[in-house]
Amino acid sequence: MSEEGHPKKSRRHRSATLLACAALVLIAEIGSPAASHAGELNPHDMVLLDRLTWGINASSAAHLQAVGTERWLQEQLHPVAGTALPDGVRSQIEAMPDVHKFPFDIAVSFDQQAKSANQVADPDQRRAAQQVFQQAMNDRGKQAAARSILRALYAPDQLRERMTWFWFNHFNVHQYKANIRVLVGDYEDRAIRPHALGKFRDLLVATLHHPAMLRYLDNSDNAVGHLNENYAREIMELHTMGVGSGYAQSDVEALARILTGLGIDLRPEDPQLKPELRPQLVREGAFEFNPARHDYGDKTFLGHTIKGRGLAEVDEAIDILVHHPATASHLSKQIATYFVSDNPPDSLVQKMAQTFKTTDGDIAAVLSTMVHAPEFIGSLKPGTKFKDPVQYVLSAVRLAYDDKVILNTVPIQSWLNRLSEGLFNHDTPDGYSMISASWSGPGQMMLRFEIARQIGSGSSGLFKPDVPNAVDQPAFPLIANSLYFNGLRQTLGPPTLAALDQAVSPQDWNTLFLSSPEFMR
Amino acid sequence: MNRRDLIKAFAAMAPLTVAGRVWAAPTTDARLLVVFLRGAYDAANVVVPISSDFYRTSRPTLGIAKPDVGNPNSALSLTADWGLHPALRDSIYPLWGKREIAFIPFAGTSDDLTRSHFETQDTIELGQAVAGSRDYRSGFMSRLATELTRVKPISFTEQLPLIFRGKSQIPNIGINSVGKPGVDDRQAGLIKKMYAQSELASSVSEGFRVRDDVYKSISEEMNAANRGAVSPRGFELSARRIGRLMREQFNLGFVDVGGWDTHVNQGAATGYLADRLGELGRALAGFSEEIGPAGWRDTVVVVISEFGRTFRENGDRGTDHGHGSVYWVMGGGINGGRILGEQVKVEQANLFQNRDYPVLTDYRSMFAGLLQRMFGLEAASIQRIFAGVHPAELGLV
Numbered sequence: 001m002s003e004e005g006h007p008k009k010s011r012r013h014r015s016a017t018l019l020a021c022a023a024l025v026l027i028a029e030i031g032s033p034a035a036s037h038a039g040e041l042n043p044h045d046m047v048l049l050d051r052l053t054w055g056i057n058a059s060s061a062a063h064l065q066a067v068g069t070e071r072w073l074q075e076q077l078h079p080v081a082g083t084a085l086p087d088g089v090r091s092q093i094e095a096m097p098d099v100h101k102f103p104f105d106i107a108v109s110f111d112q113q114a115k116s117a118n119q120v121a122d123p124d125q126r127r128a129a130q131q132v133f134q135q136a137m138n139d140r141g142k143q144a145a146a147r148s149i150l151r152a153l154y155a156p157d158q159l160r161e162r163m164t165w166f167w168f169n170h171f172n173v174h175q176y177k178a179n180i181r182v183l184v185g186d187y188e189d190r191a192i193r194p195h196a197l198g199k200f201r202d203l204l205v206a207t208l209h210h211p212a213m214l215r216y217l218d219n220s221d222n223a224v225g226h227l228n229e230n231y232a233r234e235i236m237e238l239h240t241m242g243v244g245s246g247y248a249q250s251d252v253e254a255l256a257r258i259l260t261g262l263g264i265d266l267r268p269e270d271p272q273l274k275p276e277l278r279p280q281l282v283r284e285g286a287f288e289f290n291p292a293r294h295d296y297g298d299k300t301f302l303g304h305t306i307k308g309r310g311l312a313e314v315d316e317a318i319d320i321l322v323h324h325p326a327t328a329s330h331l332s333k334q335i336a337t338y339f340v341s342d343n344p345p346d347s348l349v350q351k352m353a354q355t356f357k358t359t360d361g362d363i364a365a366v367l368s369t370m371v372h373a374p375e376f377i378g379s380l381k382p383g384t385k386f387k388d389p390v391q392y393v394l395s396a397v398r399l400a401y402d403d404k405v406i407l408n409t410v411p412i413q414s415w416l417n418r419l420s421e422g423l424f425n426h427d428t429p430d431g432y433s434m435i436s437a438s439w440s441g442p443g444q445m446m447l448r449f450e451i452a453r454q455i456g457s458g459s460s461g462l463f464k465p466d467v468p469n470a471v472d473q474p475a476f477p478l479i480a481n482s483l484y485f486n487g488l489r490q491t492l493g494p495p496t497l498a499a500l501d502q503a504v505s506p507q508d509w510n511t512l513f514l515s516s517p518e519f520m521r
Numbered sequence: 522m523n524r525r526d527l528i529k530a531f532a533a534m535a536p537l538t539v540a541g542r543v544w545a546a547p548t549t550d551a552r553l554l555v556v557f558l559r560g561a562y563d564a565a566n567v568v569v570p571i572s573s574d575f576y577r578t579s580r581p582t583l584g585i586a587k588p589d590v591g592n593p594n595s596a597l598s599l600t601a602d603w604g605l606h607p608a609l610r611d612s613i614y615p616l617w618g619k620r621e622i623a624f625i626p627f628a629g630t631s632d633d634l635t636r637s638h639f640e641t642q643d644t645i646e647l648g649q650a651v652a653g654s655r656d657y658r659s660g661f662m663s664r665l666a667t668e669l670t671r672v673k674p675i676s677f678t679e680q681l682p683l684i685f686r687g688k689s690q691i692p693n694i695g696i697n698s699v700g701k702p703g704v705d706d707r708q709a710g711l712i713k714k715m716y717a718q719s720e721l722a723s724s725v726s727e728g729f730r731v732r733d734d735v736y737k738s739i740s741e742e743m744n745a746a747n748r749g750a751v752s753p754r755g756f757e758l759s760a761r762r763i764g765r766l767m768r769e770q771f772n773l774g775f776v777d778v779g780g781w782d783t784h785v786n787q788g789a790a791t792g793y794l795a796d797r798l799g800e801l802g803r804a805l806a807g808f809s810e811e812i813g814p815a816g817w818r819d820t821v822v823v824v825i826s827e828f829g830r831t832f833r834e835n836g837d838r839g840t841d842h843g844h845g846s847v848y849w850v851m852g853g854g855i856n857g858g859r860i861l862g863e864q865v866k867v868e869q870a871n872l873f874q875n876r877d878y879p880v881l882t883d884y885r886s887m888f889a890g891l892l893q894r895m896f897g898l899e900a901a902s903i904q905r906i907f908a909g910v911h912p913a914e915l916g917l918v
Contacts, residue, residue: 218784218837226836230784233636233842243640249874418698420679427779428560430639433680437658440721441681442728443693449704449712495718499711508708515704515712517719 041487045069047380051339052076052371053158055395057402058483060158073371077197077364079157088405089154096143103186104285107211108266110137110182137181142413144175144185145423149409152394163196163363164188165390166338168424169431171207171239173216175424180212184424187212200331200361201322204239208314211264211286217429220263222256223293232256234429240321242330247302254301258313261294262287280310328356332366337434339370340379348375382491383521386436389419392448396455396514397462400477406462407473415451419444440520449515456510479510492518550671551819551895552772554763554808555662555684558801558826559642560781563794563840564847565832565878568624568860569596570867571604579833583789583840594790599624602867603860608795612802616809620858621817621851623917627864627881628848629828636842638782641827645884646684648907661885661906662775663687665892668902674773675731677763684775690723692731696759696766696776699739702732734770738762760804764811767820778804781826784839805851817853821895821918823888824849829878845878848887850917861915862887886913894918 045064049056053076064072085093093099098106113136117129152161168188175181191210195203207213214220217231232255237243265271265288273281273292280291289311296308302320306313321327332352336344348370355362355369370376379385387395393415397406406412416422421439426432433439454460456477464472492500496516503509513519569585570576577584585606588598596604597614603624605614616622632651633644644651648661662684666674676685679695704712709729716725739762756778767774780797787794805824809817825848830840850857862882865871873879889903889912903912 221785221837223836228784228835228837228839229841237635237637237640243635243637249636420695428638428782435657437686438680440724441676441693442690442724442731443676443678443695444680445721445725446694446702446704446728446732449708450702453703453708493718496715499715502711511704511708512711512715515708516715517721520721 041065041483043382043487043491044377044380046487046491047382047384050395051380051385052162054152054161054391055398056483056488057398058481059403060398061483061487073368076157076159077368077371079160079197083155083157085151085156086154086403086405089150092150092405092407093147096147098140098143098185099147099189102285103183103190103211104266106140106182106186107179107286110140110179111266114179137179141175141181141184141424142410144181144188145413146409147185148188148423149394149412150405153398154403154405159367160193160196163367164193166335167192167196167203169426170334171203171213172426172429172431173212173424174427176427178215180216180424183210183212183215186210195363197364197367198362200327200356200363201318203363204318204322207239208235208262208318209284209287214262214264214287219259222260222262224257224260224295227253227256227260227295229253229256232259235321238429238431240330241324241326242333245324245326245330250300251302254299254306255317257295257297257299258301258306258317261290261292262311262314263290263293264288265290282311322361325353325357328353328361332356334434335366336370339385340376341385342435342437345375348373383518386440386521388432388434388436388439389421389444389448390416390423392520393419393451393455396452396519399483400455400479400510401462401475402478402481404475407465408462408470410466411454411461415454419447419451448520449511452514453511456512456514457507476506477510479513480506492516550772552767552774552812552816552821553892553895554767554774554776554820554822556805556822556824557642557645557682557684557775557777558781558824559638559777559779560783560826561638561828561830561842561846562781562797562826563783563787563830564626564826564845565829566787566789566794567606567609567798568599568626568847569604569606570602571596571598572602573867575868576832581834582838583787583834585790600860606795606798607790608798609802612799612806616806616851617858621809621853621855623850623855623857623859623861623915625848625850625862625882625887625915626860627845627862627878628825628887629844629846629878629880629882629884631880631883634844636828636844638827638842643683645825645827646682648684648885648888650909657683658686659688660684660686661888662773663689663691664906666691666773668898668906669773669896672773673771675766675771675775677759677766677774677776682775682777690727692727694731694735696735696762697755699735699762701740702736735766738766738769755804756800757804757807760808761811764808764816768812768816783830784835784841785837787839809851809853814853819852819854821850821852821855821891823891824851825884831876832872832878833876843877844873845880848882848884850891852918855917857917861917862913882913882915883910885910887915889913890915891917 041061046056049060049064053060113133117126117133120126120129155161173180173184173187175184187210191206195206217234218228219231222228222231229252233252235255236247236252241247264286265283266286270281271290271292277291282289291310294310298308299306301317304320306316329349333344333349336349336352340348351373352366352369355366359365393412397412413423417425421432459472459475463475464470496518499512500509503512566583566585571587586592586595588604589595594607597607597610599605599617613622630641630644633641635641646660647655649655660683663686666672667688674691676682676691676693677696678693681691681693685691713726713729716722742762742765759776763774763776783794805822812820826846829843829846831843835841871879885907889907889910892898893903893912895918
């Protein structure tokens, strides 16, 4: 842990406000004008905001108050097309080279770079070339994480961002397998986010066609006579029906056979095919259905006979999976676990599953059923849902800086990695745990307090662009603001208030507030 | 309670170790470390059935050659039927000669047939029957800790694993990322007060206690490293630190290591799996070195994985999810140098569902038998840890 401490800033603040209480009064007086004349926030709305967004802050609270709860919910469930990111965010994303290229071209150029690095004759030079290549891939992964974090912090369509994280985690891929670092940003931006509030079938199909998934779960190696059942199993176990929901090993094998031939091809020329197979070839970017690798035999899948005929078998199998009642229940339970509690009420899950079935898997409709259900509304009490590390860190940064856009996401990326919930870093396909006990152990709590101290003590590198010779822009986390005095303070218990009273500086006060049991929830 | 102590001393002092009696605090402690290889390691290529022709025909590209002193890539001879992967030559194989390691083939979960990593890892960590409703707040090492006195448990993981969840708060620490704490004692005191009445009170107070203990131990090691010692990395670094901490401060530990899910190009005598094994072997040898000769005599290390892999290689020079695995039991005081548990000839007719090793030794029976002997636990204690389980008599300790 670095011992930076920003001594200059600390002194400035200490000289202004030697006593903690004096500091609070001062900060309260300069609180943001947007909410300065707002009345007290009701606890229900504060919890709702925390529950469905990446964390409450003064501007989002003011907006919710201005439009009212139901209209706010509709805005979140059905965001208008092209909901704008703030300029300061858009310009940072636009500056990233990958967003202006087709992922296929990026993958091809990396593939070529890898090949030429491997061909260098001199071993030392080869190793150096390979390191350059690996570093370039790392940079792509870092950029993708930066985009993800900027959107999570500042996108007005917050619920879509929460669902983007949720679905990425549901259809998890690990960036350090093969070249997935190059693909992961596109996977999130084009396979996940556009469908995060749409139809589940579209989402499943988009992941199934994406090279990141085909590589990660080895389906690019799945061919007739060389069956690899890895992806087939996880589609059933994790992505759709859920484990123990009534499929057998024979169904896994049948689905694996159905998926033979779906893979990745970065070569410009088409594969060599017998003339009668040529019409069956499908290529879309890096995705390829290669009929020569497909098992054209008939299959029995979940009691259905599927005639062997090529890529159309996959559509048929997807229909069977998406319409299976176990899929509606499994997905509803996952969503409810993420937003409501470790053990969401069965009655709530059933209502959501019912909506899933009647709307043909419309995710926004399922979420609407959830947020309007009495079980959900009844759960909107302070302190009921423990934050996972991503939510913890992002909510702290949103609260501390509100709409002042950070210039560097690398500190956030490393905090998330330290807390074991780094973006794109879960190596197994089950994704990160959504159960609170996974994140509240002693070691985890210690790390949170360390990170609370880093976020609370100064700008922590968030306002120093990630370029050589960058200048750190002045910034300080302003947590004891109008939102605090008009709302959050009322949710704190006496032990926390007593500890905050003993803070010796604004930095210390921030650290304690972000370490408090109330802010963990 | 019935904490029983020594391992080696057990045999010598047999008349004193009457079940149910409590003896004075021993001078040395029995210590247990469970190492979970997450991802289902390919057991058949690590403890190799060298006498099986079926093995050779099932693994045309992955098979490890029969022991042959002239071939460095051949298996290392264990018994007439079994050989060890050559990547373990310098680390684990010497322990076999010293009878400090035993292998239990055909081990695993007798009642979990999902072939799902996550489901079966959960099953093993919970140590509860698959049928019926399972209590996800009760892992078997947590239940073990409750049965022991003077127990100092810890999970060397970034997150508290299921195996250690339970009534009392078990500390966890990510052992490779320990640094100087920035939260000072005054802040720690205030934070503990904020949590005093919350349900996370014990998590937070345990956290601060272990944080300071571990940092002290690790900073000594870092000072040593600065004086020119070669620093190990990855799991070897973890295991060495764990050895040091279990020598001094903890006696019941858990650690996991991933990366074993080898569906594609896993390699044979060399390659991906061999590299992982080499690291694992160096790590475990490093652990025994750091815990020291005295500590090692009283320590048992059990290496497990959620299931084995398909006996036949797949079309991608890898292996898919299987069933039976091979468990390792190591320690300075164990009765090792043996292949233990019920066994069958490795041939097609004996495969489970014509694809995997069968499970002939259930993980709970194995642990129950081991824990009973190691700690001198009564039958009732064992039943509280593994309900309805008959302890396996493997004669390990």
